[in-house]
Amino acid sequence: MINRKMKIFFMLLPTLLIIGGIFFIGILKGFFISLGYFPEVGLEKFTLYYYKEVIKDKAFIDSLKFSLYTSFWSASIGVLVGVLLAYLLLEKKNKESIDYWLYKIPVIIPHTIGALIIYNIFSQTGILSRILNYLNLIDDYNDFFQLVYDTHGIGIILTYIWKEIPFVVLVVYTVLKGINTKLSEAALNLGASKRQVFFHILLPLAGPSIMGTFIIIFAFSFGSFEVPFLLGPTNPRALPVKAYIEYTNPDLRHRPYSMVINMVLSAISFIFIIMYVKVFKKISKYE
Amino acid sequence: MKKNKFICEFIIKIIILSLIIPVGTLIIWSFTARWPWPHMKPSGFNIGSIEYVFKSNNFFEVLFHSLGISFIVTILTNLISIPGAKAIGVYDFKGKELIKTLIIVPIIVPIVAVSMGIHVTFIKAGLANNTLGVIIVQLVVTLPYSMKILISAFENIKDKFEMQGQVLGANRFQQFRYITLPLIMPSLISSSSLVFVISFSQYFLTLLIGGGRVITYSMVMFPFIQSGDRSLGSAYGIIFIIITLAVLFLLDIMTKTYYRMEKYTCPKSK
Numbered sequence: 352m353i354n355r356k357m358k359i360f361f362m363l364l365p366t367l368l369i370i371g372g373i374f375f376i377g378i379l380k381g382f383f384i385s386l387g388y389f390p391e392v393g394l395e396k397f398t399l400y401y402y403k404e405v406i407k408d409k410a411f412i413d414s415l416k417f418s419l420y421t422s423f424w425s426a427s428i429g430v431l432v433g434v435l436l437a438y439l440l441l442e443k444k445n446k447e448s449i450d451y452w453l454y455k456i457p458v459i460i461p462h463t464i465g466a467l468i469i470y471n472i473f474s475q476t477g478i479l480s481r482i483l484n485y486l487n488l489i490d491d492y493n494d495f496f497q498l499v500y501d502t503h504g505i506g507i508i509l510t511y512i513w514k515e516i517p518f519v520v521l522v523v524y525t526v527l528k529g530i531n532t533k534l535s536e537a538a539l540n541l542g543a544s545k546r547q548v549f550f551h552i553l554l555p556l557a558g559p560s561i562m563g564t565f566i567i568i569f570a571f572s573f574g575s576f577e578v579p580f581l582l583g584p585t586n587p588r589a590l591p592v593k594a595y596i597e598y599t600n601p602d603l604r605h606r607p608y609s610m611v612i613n614m615v616l617s618a619i620s621f622i623f624i625i626m627y628v629k630v631f632k633k634i635s636k637y638e
Numbered sequence: 639m640k641k642n643k644f645i646c647e648f649i650i651k652i653i654i655l656s657l658i659i660p661v662g663t664l665i666i667w668s669f670t671a672r673w674p675w676p677h678m679k680p681s682g683f684n685i686g687s688i689e690y691v692f693k694s695n696n697f698f699e700v701l702f703h704s705l706g707i708s709f710i711v712t713i714l715t716n717l718i719s720i721p722g723a724k725a726i727g728v729y730d731f732k733g734k735e736l737i738k739t740l741i742i743v744p745i746i747v748p749i750v751a752v753s754m755g756i757h758v759t760f761i762k763a764g765l766a767n768n769t770l771g772v773i774i775v776q777l778v779v780t781l782p783y784s785m786k787i788l789i790s791a792f793e794n795i796k797d798k799f800e801m802q803g804q805v806l807g808a809n810r811f812q813q814f815r816y817i818t819l820p821l822i823m824p825s826l827i828s829s830s831s832l833v834f835v836i837s838f839s840q841y842f843l844t845l846l847i848g849g850g851r852v853i854t855y856s857m858v859m860f861p862f863i864q865s866g867d868r869s870l871g872s873a874y875g876i877i878f879i880i881i882t883l884a885v886l887f888l889l890d891i892m893t894k895t896y897y898r899m900e901k902y903t904c905p906k907s908k
Contacts (some may be wrong), residue, residue, distance in 0.1 A: 357724045363737065366722035366785065369777045373756055374744050381755030391758055436653050439646050454654050456661060459882050463856065464664070464875040467863045471663040471872070476675040478663060484676040492675050509724040517656060526676030567745060574748025576842045581864060598754055613751035620747045627746065628739055 385610035413587035425511030426569040433519025508583035667872035687873035708837040727792025757794040767849035784829040790826035
C-alpha cells in the first residue's frame with residue numbers, strides 16, 4: 352500500500368515540482384515584494400503602502416476597467432460566434448468538407464502575428480480604409496475611424512476574437528458531438544423544431560463546457576501582454592502592459608508597484624479559477 | 639428546408655472566410671515593397687522582404703536555436719506529463735481533485751505575474767539570461783495543456799491492457815513500449831503539436847527570463863510588428879506560419895509511419 356502511494360507520488364513529482372515550484376514560488380515572491388519585502392534591494396519592512404498608492408492612482412483604475420472591458424467583449428463575441436459555428440458544422444451533412452480544418456488556422460498563428468493582421472486591415476492606412484476611399488466614402492485616411500491604438504480597444508478586441516473563435520469551436524464541437532444524439536432525435540420525433548432542440552437540449556447540456564471555455568479565454572486575454580502592447584492606446588494601458596512598464600523602471604525599489612498590479616491580476620484570476628472549478632463540478636454531475 | 643440549409647452553409651462560409659482572408663493580407667504584404675495609401679493595388683510585387691528576412695544577420699542561427707528550444711520543451715513536457723497524467727488518469731488517491739485543479743491554475747493566472755515574481759529567484763539560481771532558464775520557465779506554460787490532453791487519454795484506457803500484459807509476462811518496459819505507448823500515441827501527438835506551437839510562439843517569457851540574450855524567432859519578429867513595418871512584419875509572419883505548418887506536418891507523418899510499422903504487433907487504439 353505504501354509502495355503504491357510512493358509510486359504515485361514519484362510519478363507526479365516532476366509535474367508538481369514545475370507547477371508547484373516555479374508557479375507558486377513566483378506568485379509568493381511577487382506577493383512579498385508587493386508588500387514591500389524585497390531584501391535583495393534593501394526593502395525589508397512589510398507595508399500596505401504600495402497597495403494604497405496604486406489603488407489611489409486613477410490611471411490604475413482606468414487600466415483595470417480597460418482590461419476587463421476588452422476581455423469581456425472579446426470573450427463574449429468569440430464564444431457567441433464560436434458556438435454558432437460549432438453547431439452549424441455539427442449539422443452539416445458533408446463532414447469531409449475543407450471547412451473542418453480551415454477554421455483551425457488561427458490556432459497555430461501567434462497573437463503577435465494576429466495583431467499584425469488586424470493592423471494590416473483595420474489601421475487608418477489599412478485595407479478597410481482603402482476600400483472606403485475607393486468607394487468614395489472617405490477622402491483622407493484621417494477620416495477613417497481609429498480602430499487600432501484607440502481608447503475603445505477595438506483592435507485588441509478584434510485580434511482576440513479572431514484568435515478565440517477556432518478555440519471555442521474546437522472545444523464546443525467535441526462536446527456537442529459527444530451529447531447523445533438519441534435525445535435530440537427523440538425531441539425531433541415528438542415535434543420539436545431544430546431551434547427548440549438547440550436551445551432546450553444541446554445548449555443546456557453543453558452549457559458548463561461553454562462557460563468553462565468563456566472563463567479560460569476571458570482570463571487569458573485579461574492577463575496577456577502582447578496584443579494590448581502592440582495595438583493598445585497609451586492611455587489607458589492594459590493592466591499587464593502597465594505592470595511590465597512599471598517593472599522595467601531602472602530603480603529596483605520601484606518593483607513593489609508592478610507587483611501590486613500583478614497581485615490584482617492574480618487575485619481576479621483566482622476568482623476565475625473558483626468559477627471554473629464550480630462549473631466543472633456541474634459537468635461531472637451530468638456524467 | 640432547402641433554403642434553411644443554404645443559409646446555414648452561407649453563415650459557415652462567412653465566418654470561415656473572415657478567419658482566413660485576414661491571413662491573406664500577410665501574403666500580399668510580404669511580397670510588396672511599396673503600397674502607399676490609398677491605392678487598392680501594390681505598386682509592384684517583389685520578393686525583397688522575404689529575401690531581407692533570409693539574408694538578415696544570422697537568420698538560420700536564430701531559427702535553429704528557436705526550433706531547438708521548442709523541440710526540447712516539447713520532449714521534456716511529454717516526459718514529465720506521461721507519468722503525471724497516468725497517475726491522475728489511472729489511479730485513485732487522496733488529493734487527486736486538488737492536483738487536477740492545480741494543473742489548470744497556470745492556464746488562468748497571468749503568466750506576466752508569475753514570471754516577474756520568479757525572475758529574482760531565477761537570477762539567483764543562474765537561470766536568467768540563458769537558454770536553460772527559458773526552457774524551464776516555458777514548461778510552466780506548456781505542462782497544463784499536455785497534462786489535460788494526456789489525463790483524458792489515460793482515463794479512457796485505464797491500466798487494464800497493461801495488466802493483461804503483466805499477466806502474460808511483459809516487463810515494465812515492454813508494457814510501456816508495446817501497450818501504453820501505442821494506445822496514447824494519438825493524444826501524445828496532439829499534445830506535442832499544441833506544446834510546440836505554444837513554445838514557438840512564446841514572446842514575453844523569452845523576453846523577460848532570457849533578458850534579451852536568448853534570441854528566438856518570435857523575438858526577432860516582434861520589433862517589426864511593433865514599429866508597424868507591414869512588409870517585413872508580414873514576411874516574418876508568413877515564414878513563421880510555414881515553419882510551424884511544416885513541423886506539424888512532420889509530426890503527422892511520423893505518427894502515420896509509426897502506425898504502419900506497429901500494425902501487426904499492436905492492437906489499434908479505439
